Amino acid sequence: MSKRNQTLGEFIIENQTSFKYTSGELSRLLNSIRLAAKVVNHEVNKAGLVDIIGNAGDTNIQGEDQQKLDVYANDKFIQTLTKRNIVCGIASEEEDDFIAINSQDENHQNKYVVLIDPLDGSSNIDVNVSVGTIFSIYRRVTPIGTPVKIEDFLQKGSAQVAAGYVVYGTSTMLVYTTGDGVNGFTLNPAIGSYYLSHPNMEFPEDGNIYSVNEGNYSDFPIGIKKYIKYCQQDEDERPYTSRYIGSLVSDFHRNMIKGGIYMYPKSTKNPKGKLRLLYECNPMAFIAEQAKGKASDGFTRIMDIQPTALHERVPFICGSKNMVEKAEEFMRNN
Numbered sequence: 178m179s180k181r182n183q184t185l186g187e188f189i190i191e192n193q194t195s196f197k198y199t200s201g202e203l204s205r206l207l208n209s210i211r212l213a214a215k216v217v218n219h220e221v222n223k224a225g226l227v228d229i230i231g232n233a234g235d236t237n238i239q240g241e242d243q244q245k246l247d248v249y250a251n252d253k254f255i256q257t258l259t260k261r262n263i264v265c266g267i268a269s270e271e272e273d274d275f276i277a278i279n280s281q282d283e284n285h286q287n288k289y290v291v292l293i294d295p296l297d298g299s300s301n302i303d304v305n306v307s308v309g310t311i312f313s314i315y316r317r318v319t320p321i322g323t324p325v326k327i328e329d330f331l332q333k334g335s336a337q338v339a340a341g342y343v344v345y346g347t348s349t350m351l352v353y354t355t356g357d358g359v360n361g362f363t364l365n366p367a368i369g370s371y372y373l374s375h376p377n378m379e380f381p382e383d384g385n386i387y388s389v390n391e392g393n394y395s396d397f398p399i400g401i402k403k404y405i406k407y408c409q410q411d412e413d414e415r416p417y418t419s420r421y422i423g424s425l426v427s428d429f430h431r432n433m434i435k436g437g438i439y440m441y442p443k444s445t446k447n448p449k450g451k452l453r454l455l456y457e458c459n460p461m462a463f464i465a466e467q468a469k470g471k472a473s474d475g476f477t478r479i480m481d482i483q484p485t486a487l488h489e490r491v492p493f494i495c496g497s498k499n500m501v502e503k504a505e506e507f508m509r510n511n
């Protein structure tokens with residue numbers, strides 16, 4: 178029975194028995210993520226004070242400039258998960274290939290792989306706007322005790338065991354699901370503990386916020402263009418209001434609380450969309466569905482898509498159920 182003000186540590190232990198697999202390994206994994214997120218939070222809060230903002234001078238495999246905080250957050254999450262020897266593999270937005278973790282113990286029994294976007298919304302770092310971290314957890318499909326393979330990572334979103342995000346906003350929150358609803362915890366920075374502040378989070382079935390980078394409008398598919406015009410029509414409860422932070426975690430978080438839809442469609446510049454299926458869309462889709470919302474590429478449920486590559490991109494429409502269904506209707510009919 179979850180209680181407000183319960184700490185995240187207490188909550189994880191108390192709910193351990195309701196996990197599908199109850200070896201305690203997943204609890205230890207979530208605890209590691211909680212710890213790494215605290216360290217990254219500390220650094221994010223110092224941005225501007227120390228030499229941590231700006232470009233790290235390198236690009237990732239996707240040709241994007243890496244910010245110093247991208248690199249810092251990536252290192253912290255990988256270090257925490259590797260040193261504590263809890264997972265058998267990690268894939269990250271900032272790593273070309275997946276990392277296989279070979280435990281010194283030859284009989285290592287680690288079952289889980291983690292996929293992360295260590296720092297989401299990195300274009301917002303330099304301007305003091307919310308950023309986040311996204312994570313997704315699967316059970317490996319190859320035999321325990323052997324090195325992980327690519328197929329351990331290329332699983333459909335529907336096979337996720339847990340997923341979550343951290344939003345480094347006006348306060349820092351960790352929101353996650355293990356397939357039994359969504360709970361949000363707020364960090365008390367004075368004490369360094371997360372407390373259950375948002376039990377059983379749910380998207381309102383309808384909403385009045387639409388979030389999309391309208392600068393790309395002229396390149397959008399006709400169905401999305403028409404849906405945006407629908408959002409802007411003065412009719413019934415419309416026009417909706419437009420809100421776009423440019424960091425998926427923060428836009429999603431607001432929409433889940435207030436009711437809304439987030440869209441990153443394909444365009445000429447991004448013919449497959451921009452967001453990455455494995456460590457951005459799938460975890461957010463899992464959280465959305467667990468919170469009674471929906472996530473789709475316009476036609477297909479995100480979590481039903483069979484991934485074929487670690488860094489593949491997909492168009493993403495996610496949010497309040499009725500809004501996503503309406504956008505899908507426009508996609509189907511245009």
Ligand code: AHG
Nearest residue numbers: 294296297298299300390423424425
């Ligand atoms: P990342 O910082 O991890 O590369 O992700 C950025 C993503 C996502 O957070 C955000 O919603 C989107 O890119 C914003 O893209 P635009 O600037 O093209 O709108």
Ligand code: MN
Nearest residue numbers: 294297298457
């Ligand atoms: Mn991202």
Ligand code: MN
Nearest residue numbers: 270294296297
């Ligand atoms: Mn990122």
